[in-house]
Amino acid sequence: MTVQDIFDSMDYGPAPENASEALAWLVDRGDHFGHFINGAWTSPTEGCDSKNPATGEILATLSQATQSDVDAAVLAASKAQPKWAKTSGHERAKFLYAIARLVQKHSRLFAVLETLDNGKPIRESRDIDIPLVARHFYYHAGMAQLQHSELPDREALGVCGQIIPWNFPLLMLAWKIAPAIAMGNTVVLKPAEYTSLTALLFAEICQEAGLPKGVVNIVTGDGATGEMIVSHPDIDKIAFTGSTSVGRKIREATAGSGKALTLELGGKSPYIVFEDADIDSAIEGLVDAIWFNQGQVCCAGSRLLVQEGIADRFYTKLRARMDGLRLGNPMDKCIDVGAIVDETQLSTITRLVDAHGSEGDVYHAKCDLPDSGFYYRPTLITGLHPAATLMQEEIFGPVLVGTTFRTPAEAIEVANNTRYGLAASVWSENLNLALEIAPKLVAGVVWVNGTNMFDAAAGFGGTRESGFGREGGWEGLTAYTKPIDQGKKLSQLSRVAAPKDPSPAGTLDRTAKMYIGGKQSRPDSGYSDAIWSPKGKLLGHVGQGSRKDIRNAVEAAHKAKAWGKTTGHLRAQILYYIAENLSARADEFADRIDDMLGKRSGDKEVEAAISRLFTYGAWADKYDGQAHGVPIRGIALAMKQPVGVIGTLCADEAPLLGLISAMAPAIAMGNTCVLATSQAYPLSATDFYQVLDTSDVPAGVVNIVTGDHADLGKTMADHLDIDAVWSFSSSDVSADIERRSAGSLKRTWVNNGIARDWIKDGEGRTFLEHATEIKNIWIPYGE
């Protein structure tokens, strides 16, 4: 092409990024990598090839980690951890700062290597991924500096096993490693087998920064290596980002091991466009939502919801915009869409669209495809209904599916009609509308008039089958710390056995029932058990709760969800009122506890229970969200929202205080709850529903079921419409609850058989954290 020809055609030409430095880096290391363990490289062994998905050429060979490699890495991390945790926050901050600086110094090498390895456009690696990596280390250098003063009651978890995906190789590494080592943990990280190269370059950076040996260990390999990490007994925490199916397996595998767990999984995030939106900007936003990184983004705005009146015009404009997208070699600085990460992923996308696209109208962008490499045209499928397969299944490719809605209420309904709950976008120029919708969307992150905005200062993570836990912000630190002072072993408490020679009951028979939906109800089973005092006195009967009672209680709890929209002030008043009414009957409750336990601790427990109600009455309107300082003109609001319906197995040893310690934070934060009473001493809880009845607690907000913890816990953990399960039971149920909760990936909080001092250590922020979801709402502004 001559200059004159181009002058006439005004075509874009090739604008290739130079790969030679990155390729030289690979050659210098023999194109063959070992693992980075205890600050040194192991000799390379057999493993898989790392390919450039844009060309198919082999970049390097990676070693497949064996059990002994993983053991060595975990051992190195374990040995390094105590000293690293004792290193002052300021010292750790200096290391993180050094890493941040080194990432910046080598930014181009990182960016080029990432694009060669992953296929994402060089623009994205250069302008988005790598700058965010540096940002994450800077931010968490600050967290290390502040740890001592701001988190005095928390400490590092220990050794963290971290398994990351291939879509943002280095960025996900940063999200995992930065908070972990900032808080004094050490890590064993496994990058995805397709995309390990930047992690290996990162290991060199750690050496360059002088990071102590064993603090960061990187092993390469496939899913088998991941399994070794997940099941390793000396690992204290697993952090995983990846598919929902693997996440579910990890939940099952770690159940009952006492390992802390955070999962950041799939999504099918809604992208909602109201008729009063800036249409052109909303369309441009879709380029960043679903054609960013070829749509291989867990939080991609992949489900387009357009208000019916503007849908046709919107689709026409969108198709025109799609035709303007430039697809091609990701190393070209003038393209929008690069290569799909590998052939398998490409065939998955192709298969899904071919099989189910015909449920709607399929439009492929009219852009040219390169002759070789793994590419898929940006695709729009409109006219789908929520029931369509592609509206429900994550495609993980550049495929946008769309449907319409009529009203804001319907938009919310359609948006939330999904198993996932990761992210959402809302487009409207009406502030009232946008800020009404954002809190109602089931998602960990909501972007108002924007999409795919990320920053270290704002937590990222989802709900439902998108996983649990947050990465980034203050909220992300709870995933890498634990409260100092773990309790002692908890021994199982059983009911007092019937005496051989029961004395006749002196008083009028009192029948304790369940309390469901604000009504006393008989057990569905129709069976009751006698409750005896240690002195052989018959104290009363309680129903044998069954799965059906749990079912009814959960239904009642869902009906009461308007509780979550009441004001903190109202909830506070009700909590104080419960305390007042309990106080009026303090002696009776104290006597009951004394009777059941055969001790003289009743009045102390009642007093603590009243104080606890006051504590959460106090917190109800004070557990504030935050306005994060993110680097945009705008704010990211971290709103604390109720988790939903929380099922709890209450502590056995403190029949009243245990129940109130779980109930009060839950309802103070706007949750509704299903409480399985102390199995051993249930009668305080059943007495207590009379107090609830007189305290203006709306029907269904608190539901009380008596019965066997193992049975009731199983039903709760299996239940697909309970949002979280807590267990403070003295029965050995923690593992079973964690394993079963994998079904819907609900949040769990179990005691792992560790006792708690309910009087001294039964309230506070930990309870509030478990009773809330943090939703980050990004609101850019500006006229």
Added chain:
Amino acid sequence: MAISAFTSAGSLGVQTEHQTLSTTDMTSTQLPQVHEPRNPGMALDLDWVSSVQVNTSAVERRCATLPGRRSVKKEYQAAWMLKAITMIDLTTLSGDDTEGRVRRLCAKARAPVNPSLMDDLGMAPITTGAVCVYHDMIETAVDALKGTGIPVAAVSTGFPAGLSPLHLRVQEITESVAAGAAEIDIVISRRHVLTGNWQALYDEMRLFRRACGDAHVKAILATGELGSLRNVARASLVCMMAGADFIKTSTGKESVNATLPVSLVMIRAIRDYYERTGFRVGYKPAGGISKAKDAVTYLSLIKDELGDHWLQPHLFRFGASSLLGDIERQLEHFTTGRYSANHRHAMG
């Protein structure tokens, strides 16, 4: 011409509901260098105007990422820069302009790049898009450009503030056209935008358009004084409805002149207008564009948002005075591999 315009709109399958306005009082004659049905305007559609929304942050994000998304290198870069030259309204709007100054500028417009450099590039001769002057300099410029086909544009209507009596502003147009200006850059009354008086803005623009006759009219919105991007979008639409051939950002005298966000908003309005009426309106960013790299970014914005058709001088112009110098230096760098110097290129 109006008929062929309707036909072309119909064949594009775009909506034609806004084309029912009678164009009897509007001339639609083309100038020789223009191969485009002229925008006849349409009735003021306030529903359309008031439905326009602009989200500033989103617009800024699009503009911020554009230079990273689009890059032209080597011979492509050279060709794009040459194209940019053909779109420059080479401008002098100074109180101390003289005939001599204007003739010097016109000479530069005729031969904007050193001929030997053009030979090295293998390019046929090019000229700038137009020369832009005040009324009193029109005749000089017309004379200096005789036989080149380069149109003379005149700023008018009480430029830059547009606050002289309305009949004098209209009279100024008439006299400039009589003096030989082929293009008239009018300034709108910003107060009509700031008070939401769209009817007044429409009426004023129609009056100016009528006064222009066959001369093409560029509506300067003075975007730096309109308060918001939404106002920029709405004012753009109203001026197009009233028959503007071009919409232009600035006089160059406001504190903020052409920016990418403002440009994006205006060209999206142009695209909307084209989609609904079938008429292409031109765009002219003015003021503040002085680097070759910026000019290339503007061209990619036009190419991506409006399409290749707009990458021609009859639909896109730069209002700039120092841009040409930077492009010349970059072109020499392209041909020699050495960084150039100002004094190696003829002054304008």
